[in-house]
Amino acid sequence: MTARIDRDTLFIGGQWRAPSTSDTIPVVSPLTEKEIGSFPKSATTDIDSAVAAGRSALRRADWAGLSPTERAQVMRRFADEIEKRSEDRAVTVTRQNGMPIELSRAVEGAATVTLLRYYADLTESTPLEEVRESQPVPGTTIVRREPIGVVGAIAPWNFPAVLSMFKIAPALAAGCAVVLKPSPETTLDSYILAEAAIAAELPEGVLNIVTGGPDVGQYLVAHPGIDKVAFTGSTTAGRHIGRTCGELLKPATLELGGKSAALILDDADVEQTVTGLATASLLNTGQTCYMSTRILVPRKQSQTYIDAITAMAASLPVGDPMDSSTYIGPVVSAQQRDRVLSLIEQGRSEGGKITTGGGRPADLDTGYFVEPTVFASVENTSSIARQEVFGPVLSIIAYDGLDDAVALANDSEYGLGGTVWTTDQDRGVDVARRVETGSFGVNSYNLDWGSPFGGVKASGVGRELGPEGLASYQQLKSIFLQPN
Structure with missing residues (x-):
């Protein structure tokens, strides 16, 4: 090794x-x-x-x-x-x-x-x-x-x-x-x-x-x-x-590329949803093209999800990728680390509130590490919500009503993946049909070898x-x- x-x-x-x-x-x-x-x-x-x-x-x-x-x-x-x-x-x-x-x-x-x-x-x-x-x-x-x-x-x-x-x-x-x-x-x-x-x-x-x-x-x-x-x-x-x-x-x-959305509906189970987002949004340290990195939450429940997603991201083990307990490893290169950190700073300068992360881990002096980072108070028009970061960075965006959520999900130049989170599968499928994307998951996201995968836009x-x-x-x- x-x-x-x-x-x-x-x-x-x-x-x-x-x-x-x-x-x-x-x-x-x-x-x-x-x-x-x-x-x-x-x-x-x-x-x-x-x-x-x-x-x-x-x-x-x-x-x-x-x-x-x-x-x-x-x-x-x-x-x-x-x-x-x-x-x-x-x-x-x-x-x-x-x-x-x-x-x-x-x-x-x-x-x-x-x-x-x-x-x-x-x-x-x-x-x-x-x-x-x-x-x-x-x-x-x-x-x-x-x-x-x-x-x-x-x-x-x-x-x-x-x-x-x-x-x-x-x-x-x-x-x-x-x-x-x-x-x-x-x-x-x-x-x-x-x-x-x-x-x-x-x-x-x-x-x-x-x-x-x-x-x-x-x-x-x-x-x-x-x-x-x-x-x-x-x-x-x-x-x-x-x-x-x-x-x-x-x-x-x-x-x-992609900048997929996770649409959390008002009937979703908070704990199950946030647990699922660890995979749907941060797999491979966020270096996955179809990740749901724009987290769309009902405005009335936004603080609940901000707190829960922040706690989830902060709890993910960061470190040596050869350690089987590690969930967040280093990003691939110094160039990629610097790019991710630069986009985080751009998001901060545009008014995004960082609730966890935002830099390099204090206890890891060597390696191209970036802390799992969560932005709250993000507008869908901000750079951090529109550019593909390709790192462990999430943006939480509040919506008003289901039509607004779908409109926000579709307001992107990308259309590769996406997810919806709900206790009503039929309702989730209806949402999936309305989102402009090549693939979509209801309460999870898993590629199926037997079904087509690719993007639109x-x-x-x-x-x-x-x-x-x-x-x-x-x-x-x-x-x-x-x-x-």
Whole structure:
């Protein structure tokens, strides 16, 4: 857990290859603020090689010639090998981004395996062709689903393993090849993924991994050999990718930022609601795109919720992410810590009242820590209520009546997640239908692998997960048949 992890190769075409340059990228622990490893930076020639390997895989019988059942068998072998390495990968992720280890084990370890197996099952049960009666001329049409091609997958640092698998699993299920670019903050764990691919005998070129920062991502997105882009990250970066893909007429799935609302109705159970908000609003130290960080409370009950949410946030254990009791770890980097602290100061300067937190923990001199912070007396127009903080910061906003609550929830450029809290589930579902968002939870928020996930407005384009996630890696071909 303390040894350096230094990598000197790239995973391209099913093999470890020497990079084209000697440039390396250091990895810094958010806990110790010291280097814990390094990896090479891919040059454009390395990316060219990775894309070429993917295109080659699409032409070879050992991948392109497989039936859905045979492809599912390959995916299950891959899942088995990832599972053998799940603890190593979870620990590596935590060392890189500060994710609390118990969360990392559940999500970065176990969930990646579950997701890959889900898509292995789905590819077996999804017919490649269907026959339709032609309209208006008599006859029939075969509608065929084919792999879209080579996918450029760009994953973020907050949930690097599982969000990579959001892209890899359906792409493989569709019969595509993948060139993955992890975030530079969390690249070391992708080498464990590559080791699993080798052990599972994944056909050469089906999965390739290139490394580097935004310049590498930009080159990958614009590469003429990439047929589709799948990206999770900031809205700013997503807009750049969307412009490039639009110009090239290249499909893209963009899962971007969020500033979701938790609507607490007047009949909600205070204790159960506030307990649930610890997960729905502060999971992974608030570094989760769909977090409900705008807490909308009935004005007549606002002080009750201010007190209860403040007490909840102040009670969360902050510290070493490798300690299983830790709930709030460090944020990923010094840059991210400074950004979060700057937004807290901006919120304070605009009149927001901080009821707990507001700075760095007094007892932690080292590490990129930010105290769990709660703002009361916040207007929905304030910066702290409108900008995605991506840290352990909540804003409590009072509303007058249900229509006002829904209007406040919808008054955002984002629309990724959200929750409603009530003792009347039917009432909660009615509220969910009125909120402009891609996903929503009633009395909790849990992603369902079998249902689509994604955003509206500035939160993105397209959907991942579920059959819809598989469909986004397929293209449709219609074959018209004259009647006999």
